[in-house]
Amino acid sequence: MKKEELSLRTKEELALSLKILMQKKEFKKITVTDLITECNISRPTFYYHFKDIYALMRWAFEYNILTAVRQSSHTESWxxxxxxxxxxxxxxxxxxxxxxxSLGMDTLHQIFSGDVSRVINNVVRKLIDASRYSPKQHQFLVDFYSHAIMASIMHWVFTDMQNSVEEMIQLLELALESPHLV
Structure with missing residues (x-):
């Protein structure tokens, strides 16, 4: 096994251990000792991969989101x-x-606005008929709808996901059926 694959596997195991421990106790009370015991690795191995538990949490979340984004971007339908x-x-x-x-809204926004925003941006770009607008207008509409969708998703998360996934898709579809879109 290559060094990169082994490193990724170790990070995935640490992330899984963190997720398991978070089901048992508050994140603030989880220690590196808890993690290395759960994961059966040494303390130096943990610190080789991560600066601290917050860095592990951020990596685990980004990796988790990135995996979901990659899976969703390989579908034919937005x-x-x-x-x-x-x-x-x-x-x-x-x-x-x-x-x-633990990490704050800014960190969460940074994570979401990276790969997730790019995927949504690509979806919106495909839906907007570029021939109807100047390049500047087209880019404005792409940015506007991309930010609106991201804000809607964040709002959904922070309002206890009161709408089902299906309802969210219907609402987003309604928003995307504006006169500016195909």
Whole structure:
């Protein structure tokens, strides 16, 4: 096994251990000792991969989100892709909320605005008929709808996901059926 693969595997095991421990106790009370015991690795191995538990949490969350984004971006329909992504977020809401409470809204926004925003941006770019607008207008509409969708998803997460995934898709579809879109 290559060094990169071994490193990724170790990080995945640490992330899984963190998730397991977070089901048993508050994140603030989890120690490196808890993690290395759960994961059966040495303390130097932990610190080789992560500066601290917060760095592990951030990596685990980003990796988790990135995996969901990659899976959803390989679908033919934006609705199917976004449904997969929202289902993933819903399944992992406790983890999302712990990341928010521990690392703050800015970190959560940075994570979401990276790969997630790019995927949504690509979806919106495909939906907007570029021939109807100047390049500047087209880019404005892409940015506007991308930010609106991201804000809607974040609002959904922070309002206890009162709408089902299906309802969210219907609402987003309604928003995307504006006169500016195809």
């Amino acid at each position: 609705k199917v892709g976004l449904t997969l992504f929202l289902e993933h977020i819903k399944e992992n809401r406790p983890f999302v909320m712990i990341v928010y409470q």
